[in-house]
Amino acid sequence: MCSITALAHLRAAVLFFLDISGSCGYSIAQQAALLHSIKSLFMNKPLIIVCNKTDLQPLEGISEEDKKFVAEMKAEAMKTVIGQGGEATNDEGVLLTMSTLTEEGVIAVKNAACERLLNLRVKLKMKSKKINDGLNHFHVAMQKPSDNKERPPCIPQVVLEAKAKQAAKKEKRHTEKNLENDDGGAVVYSASWKKNYILANDEWKEDAMPEILDGHNVYNFVDPDILHRLEELEREKDTGR
Numbered sequence: 001m002c003s004i005t006a007l008a009h010l011r012a013a014v015l016f017f018l019d020i021s022g023s024c025g026y027s028i029a030q031q032a033a034l035l036h037s038i039k040s041l042f043m044n045k046p047l048i049i050v051c052n053k054t055d056l057q058p059l060e061g062i063s064e065e066d067k068k069f070v071a072e073m074k075a076e077a078m079k080t081v082i083g084q085g086g087e088a089t090n091d092e093g094v095l096l097t098m099s100t101l102t103e104e105g106v107i108a109v110k111n112a113a114c115e116r117l118l119n120l121r122v123k124l125k126m127k128s129k130k131i132n133d134g135l136n137h138f139h140v141a142m143q144k145p146s147d148n149k150e151r152p153p154c155i156p157q158v159v160l161e162a163k164a165k166q167a168a169k170k171e172k173r174h175t176e177k178n179l180e181n182d183d184g185g186a187v188v189y190s191a192s193w194k195k196n197y198i199l200a201n202d203e204w205k206e207d208a209m210p211e212i213l214d215g216h217n218v219y220n221f222v223d224p225d226i227l228h229r230l231e232e233l234e235r236e237k238d239t240g241r
């Protein structure tokens with residue numbers, strides 16, 4: 001609740017993530033109830049309902065009852081559009097679907113949130129006194145064509161080459177996700193905590209850490225030959241020498 005309240009004081013867009021597959025353990029009805037209980041905190045910000053995990057459950061496939069809950073949530077988000085001077089007919093970026101597994105819709109969600117936030121900020125700025133005082137100082141020049149000559153954009157060859165080089169580099173980049181996929185996938189792969197250690201010698205990274213007890217290094221008190229000596233002792237005892 002603390003972070004939700006903090007959110008109310010930030011000039012931010014609010015994304016309400018809904019798990020329509022229900023695999024998180026909460027039904028759509030319960031998630032809708034949560035939204036309705038906290039929505040009043042977000043009324044002056046762009047609110048976006050994001051249906052997540054569409055790989056498990058497409059939005060079209062949910063029950064009629066659940067559809068009603070989603071529609072109600074969408075109506076709440078619509079209020080934030082209208083409250084910020086938007087048109088009641090424009091429901092763009094209000095209810096979105098995405099899946100982190102297939103990465104479908106993720107970028108669209110990000111873009112929609114940024115777009116609505118930006119629009120709101122511009123609107124607020126235009127309303128402020130400062131801008132009206134200064135507006136007559138601004139002039140936006142728009143070029144008019146003086147002839148009908150075609151002037152397509154020209155990208156110099158060197159730039160194109162540099163770009164291609166950059167793209168190739170990006171493709172080769174080995175992210176932690178690549179490593180995971182190469183090395184057994186999720187659950188099986190375990191990331192190395194040590195690989196980014198900054199040491200004088202890279203070979204030391206995987207070294208075992210000394211175990212310290214009462215200020216002493218335990219290893220200093222380990223006798224590597226102890227089993228051997230024990231055997232010797234036993235033998236001595238048996239032969240009675």
Ligand SMILES: *[C@@H]1O[C@H](CO)[C@@H](O)[C@H](O)[C@H]1NC(C)=O
Pocket residue numbers: 017052053100101
């Ligand atoms: C969306 O669903 C995925 C898969 O269950 C989950 O890992 C992720 O945290 C969810 N995203 C959000 C923002 O809730």
